[in-house]
Amino acid sequence: MSAADAPPGSALPRRLRLLDPGHLLASPLLRNLLQERFALRELVAGEQVGVYRIEREVGRGGMGLVYRAARADGEYEQTVALKWLPDSARDAASAARFRDERQILANLRHPGIARLIDGGRCIQGHLWFAMEYVDGAPLDEHCAAQALALPLRVQLLLAVLDAVAFAHARLLIHRDIKPRNVLVDADGQPRLLDFGIAALLGSTARPAYSPGFASPEQLACGEVGIASDIWQLGRLCRRVLEAGNTAAGRLPADLLAIVDKAAAAEPIQRYATVNELSADLQRFLAQRPVRARKAGLAHRARLLLRRHPWSIGLGGFAGFAFLATVVAFTAQLRRERDEAQRARATTQAVSDFITRDLLSAADPWAGGRSDVRLAAVVEAAVDKVDARFPQRAEVSGLLHLELGRLLSNLGRQKQAAHSLAQAVEELAGVRGPLDAAVLDARYQTAKVSQRELRLADVETRLRSLRADAVQAGNLLLQRHIDVDLAWNEAQQGDFATCHRHYLQLQQTDGEGDAQQQVVVFTGLSYCEQGLGQYSAAAVHAQQGWALGRLRLGALHPQTLDMSWVLTMAQIGLGQFDAAVATGEQAYEGTRQVKGEQHSGVAAVAYQVGYAHLCAGRPREALDWLDRAVAIRLAVLAADDPRIAVARSQRAVALLQSEQVAAAQADMAQARGLLASPAAISAVARTVIVRNSALMHLALQENDQAAADFRAALATATRIYGAADTRVAVLRLGLGISQWRQGETQAGLAAIAQALPEVTRLPGCQSELIAQGRAALAQMAVVAAVAGKRAQ
Amino acid sequence: MSEITQLLDRARCGDGDAWEDVVELLYADLKRLARGALGSSAHTLGATGLVHECYERLARSGALGVRDRCHFLSLSSRIMRQILINHARDRLAAKRGGGSLPASAAPGDAAQNLDNEAQDLLHLDHALRQLEAVDQRLVHVVECRIFAGLSEEETAQALDLPLRTAQRLWQRARDYLRDALLESA
Numbered sequence: 003m004s005a006a007d008a009p010p011g012s013a014l015p016r017r018l019r020l021l022d023p024g025h026l027l028a029s030p031l032l033r034n035l036l037q038e039r040f041a042l043r044e045l046v047a048g049e050q051v052g053v054y055r056i057e058r059e060v061g062r063g064g065m066g067l068v069y070r071a072a073r074a075d076g077e078y079e080q081t082v083a084l085k086w087l088p089d090s091a092r093d094a095a096s097a098a099r100f101r102d103e104r105q106i107l108a109n110l111r112h113p114g115i116a117r118l119i120d121g122g123r124c125i126q127g128h129l130w131f132a133m134e135y136v137d138g139a140p141l142d143e144h145c146a147a148q149a150l151a152l153p154l155r156v157q158l159l160l161a162v163l164d165a166v167a168f169a170h171a172r173l174l175i176h177r178d179i180k181p182r183n184v185l186v187d188a189d190g191q192p193r194l195l196d197f198g199i200a201a202l203l204g205s206t207a208r209p210a211y212s213p214g215f216a217s218p219e220q221l222a223c224g225e226v227g228i229a230s231d232i233w234q235l236g237r238l239c240r241r242v243l244e245a246g247n248t249a250a251g252r253l254p255a256d257l258l259a260i261v262d263k264a265a266a267a268e269p270i271q272r273y274a275t276v277n278e279l280s281a282d283l284q285r286f287l288a289q290r291p292v293r294a295r296k297a298g299l300a301h302r303a304r305l306l307l308r309r310h311p312w313s314i315g316l317g318g319f320a321g322f323a324f325l326a327t328v329v330a331f332t333a334q335l336r337r338e339r340d341e342a343q344r345a346r347a348t349t350q351a352v353s354d355f356i357t358r359d360l361l362s363a364a365d366p367w368a369g370g371r372s373d374v375r376l377a378a379v380v381e382a383a384v385d386k387v388d389a390r391f392p393q394r395a396e397v398s399g400l401l402h403l404e405l406g407r408l409l410s411n412l413g414r415q416k417q418a419a420h421s422l423a424q425a426v427e428e429l430a431g432v433r434g435p436l437d438a439a440v441l442d443a444r445y446q447t448a449k450v451s452q453r454e455l456r457l458a459d460v461e462t463r464l465r466s467l468r469a470d471a472v473q474a475g476n477l478l479l480q481r482h483i484d485v486d487l488a489w490n491e492a493q494q495g496d497f498a499t500c501h502r503h504y505l506q507l508q509q510t511d512g513e514g515d516a517q518q519q520v521v522v523f524t525g526l527s528y529c530e531q532g533l534g535q536y537s538a539a540a541v542h543a544q545q546g547w548a549l550g551r552l553r554l555g556a557l558h559p560q561t562l563d564m565s566w567v568l569t570m571a572q573i574g575l576g577q578f579d580a581a582v583a584t585g586e587q588a589y590e591g592t593r594q595v596k597g598e599q600h601s602g603v604a605a606v607a608y609q610v611g612y613a614h615l616c617a618g619r620p621r622e623a624l625d626w627l628d629r630a631v632a633i634r635l636a637v638l639a640a641d642d643p644r645i646a647v648a649r650s651q652r653a654v655a656l657l658q659s660e661q662v663a664a665a666q667a668d669m670a671q672a673r674g675l676l677a678s679p680a681a682i683s684a685v686a687r688t689v690i691v692r693n694s695a696l697m698h699l700a701l702q703e704n705d706q707a708a709a710d711f712r713a714a715l716a717t718a719t720r721i722y723g724a725a726d727t728r729v730a731v732l733r734l735g736l737g738i739s740q741w742r743q744g745e746t747q748a749g750l751a752a753i754a755q756a757l758p759e760v761t762r763l764p765g766c767q768s769e770l771i772a773q774g775r776a777a778l779a780q781m782a783v784v785a786a787v788a789g790k791r792a793q
Numbered sequence: 794m795s796e797i798t799q800l801l802d803r804a805r806c807g808d809g810d811a812w813e814d815v816v817e818l819l820y821a822d823l824k825r826l827a828r829g830a831l832g833s834s835a836h837t838l839g840a841t842g843l844v845h846e847c848y849e850r851l852a853r854s855g856a857l858g859v860r861d862r863c864h865f866l867s868l869s870s871r872i873m874r875q876i877l878i879n880h881a882r883d884r885l886a887a888k889r890g891g892g893s894l895p896a897s898a899a900p901g902d903a904a905q906n907l908d909n910e911a912q913d914l915l916h917l918d919h920a921l922r923q924l925e926a927v928d929q930r931l932v933h934v935v936e937c938r939i940f941a942g943l944s945e946e947e948t949a950q951a952l953d954l955p956l957r958t959a960q961r962l963w964q965r966a967r968d969y970l971r972d973a974l975l976e977s978a
Binding site: 020031034 | 909974
């Protein structure tokens with residue numbers, strides 16, 4: 003049954019057509035609906051969007067309307083191309099992504115790319131972007147109007163490719179490359195418009211692709227990646243090369259081969275990267291065999307002869323055959339070499355974008371800034387990379403290495419370890435186990451362990467890695483490992499050994515590497531503090547800090563670490579106010595560079611809190627220790643000893659603020675860890691048990707206090723040596739406990755022996771000292787009374 | 794398919810992110826639907842807007858209503874019907890009430906054509922509502938085929954019916970609607 007069966011001349015045939023599938027959706031009514039309900043409201047001259055005043059409409063595209071607009075706030079003169087786009091999804095997640103990606107685009111600076119300047123969303127939901135205004139003709143029209151020769155057109159295209167490659171290296175896909183999006187400016191420089199706008203709109207408003215410029219995968223609504231841009235570039239090349247050329251279709255076979263390869267239907271048949279496409283175009287310009295054309299011998303020979311015209315005529319048939327053989331042979335060699343170089347170029351390009359471009363923005367070690375959102379952006383980028391470089395173990399391995407390094411620096415150790423393990427596996431498979439990148443990945447894995455304080459694991463990894471580094475002759479890595487082994491010794495509380503090693507490292511220090519020098523100063527000062535040599539520690543910390551600020555910058559993570567160690571040295575010297583000042587500065591810098599939620603920030607907060615506590619300001623101490631605990635809880639594993647250390651210290655501060663219940667709760671949590679199987683360094687154990695002892699003592703729980711002091715003494719004596727002040731403090735505490743328990747003689751003897759040692763340095767234990775003195779004084783009174791009686 | 798099902802399960806358990814993911818996954822279907830509907834020459838800005846409206850209505854209806862991709866497709870079809878019928882009704886109401894038509898209203902013959910089409914559509918809607926009393930499945934098939942432009946196979950998939958059944962229902966619905974439309978003339 004069809005509409006045609008209905009009587010003619012009435013409304014019926016028309017009405018029955020509704021029953022034909024597809025009729026309604028092609029009807030004017032629907033089009034009318036779309037126009038009225040969903041069409042974009044047009045802007046008129048003088049209207050203002052953001053800080054821009056509309057001047058006139060300059061174009062309409064599939065995505066929206068484009069206006070020329072000028073900055074209207076009088077700040078400075080600026081003409082922009084303002085893109086006015088339809089309503090978009092309004093949920094918070096897409097708004098956040100919009101902001102993030104807009105920021106990335108705003109940072110995309112390349113002479114061949116019109117920059118995104120500003121953008122936003124109006125109350126009505128319309129999105130708008132302000133882009134650099136480029137006054138010029140589309141590339142194809144420009145070439146036609148100027149009747150440019152082919153080599154000049156190829157040169158212009160190479161400039162476009164360079165811009166696209168630059169953006170690809172930052173994981174940005176254009177998605178809508180076409181002649182109208184490449185304008186030639188007044189200087190004759192092609193400028194790419196709308197970079198990333200399509201992606202910025204995300205899946206919520208896919209643009210209408212221009213006829214002839216939608217890649218097969220875009221038409222199929224498939225995954226759109228680099229390959230799609232390369233396809234569009236192929237189309238662009240063809241359009242530009244043929245524009246205004248009456249002899250169209252007579253492009254040189256090599257050029258045709260290149261554009262056909264770029265715009266091949268199957269992504270796998272296209273160039274893998276824009277740089278490969280560029281390289282082929284350059285080969286064309288240099289009249290060398292292009293990759294796109296699996297050229298036969300004759301073609302290669304012809305090219306060779308064209309390049310060296312003088313050799314023609316020497317030949318004759320025998321000469322030509324000889325020449326052809328040589329050509330074939332050398333071409334083969336070159337192809338193999340090119341192949342290897344290309345593979346390297348690919349991996350290098352990918353790795354470069356990770357290290358220098360995209361990720362340096364998030365990597366505190368590379369001079370960038372970090373915050374949580376950036377880390378999220380990076381993690382999203384990881385997924386993109388995985389999707390874009392499948393089945394290429396080497397590329398993937400290098401990416402995983404760099405991402406692992408970065409994630410670790412961002413404090414995401416779990417993800418980092420995962421990424422690095424993949425890197426080792428992939429790279430060792432392709433490049434062999436002793437390759438520098440493999441060793442680097444293993445080294446980074448050890449660093450991850452180090453940051454997680456898995457000290458035994460660190461040592462195992464570093465020692466085995468060092469053997470391989472020696473075998474590979476990698477001196478630099480050896481040195482790095484030696485520094486890290488020393489730091490590991492410090493973390494394990496083996497201060498004498500680490501001190502010796504740092505001194506050796508300082509003497510063999512390679513000149514020039516300021517970062518390494520600061521690292522050594524940091525370790526040296528830390529170990530000296532372990533040994534109780536606070537003056538030397540403070541001097542070295544000051545030296546390292548000065549060096550860091552001068553050579554690395556005040557906000558370099560290593561400089562910041564140095565100021566953290568200086569804070570500790572000042573606490574050791576009893577310069578609590580100086581320590582607070584140094585520490586607050588270090589805190590601000592670290593927070594700024596590493597982000598709020600970073601264990602490095604917590605470490606500094608802890609020291610500032612401790613300095614306040616020592617200076618007798620428990621309220622301020624509490625504030626800082628709260629921060630330290632909160633951050634550590636947020637970023638560290640639940641059984642990480644640093645959480646327990648901070649809790650135990652906060653318990654002391656709480657106690658001094660007379661919040662006994664809270665203090666006991668904190669201490670119970672901290673002590674819970676001591677019983678767990680988690681690996682806890684002797685230093686951490688000592689601090690926790692000492693704090694526990696101090697709390698018991700203050701609460702008059704003398705038996706438990708004595709037991710704790712004894713336990714702390716055992717570990718502290720081992721790591722600090724019997725002569726250390728910190729050990730003397732514990733002996734003083736034990737003495738007071740014993741005295742209170744009624745072991746008067748032993749207690750008093752211990753107090754009398756420890757007091758002079760404890761008071762030798764203006765330490766942190768004024769309370770304990772006062773109690774010890776009181777005990778001795780009381781004893782003196784008792785003795786005097788007894789003496790009088792005896793008389 | 795299994796991914797969507799899992800996500801839907803989570804969405805039903807109150808996981809808002811899962812719902813977002815579902816919509817994200819199915820959104821492409823909607824777009825395809827709109828794009829297919831509009832053909833290559835259509836007003837593309839509008840196509841996006843149309844899909845948005847579908848999406849927003851669906852999102853407002855909440856996760857509980859959507860079982861799986863099939864159900865989603867059939868829901869979209871119903872939403873398309875709703876949107877189109879509303880538009881037709883608004884258009885005729887504005888004309889009757891003497892209210893001014895939007896500035897983009899077509900002049901002359903074109904306007905008349907649009908009115909006729911709107912009128913026809915309301916007739917169809919009326920017939921569909923009667924058909925609902927006969928067999929709901931008939932209406933669903935019509936929605937898929939006419940309002941969402943789905944093929945026979947897609948319709949069968951959307952309604953979770955064997956292809957033969959979908960074809961049979963479509964035939965029945967068409968016969969019924971043809972008679973109803975002839976009658977109303």
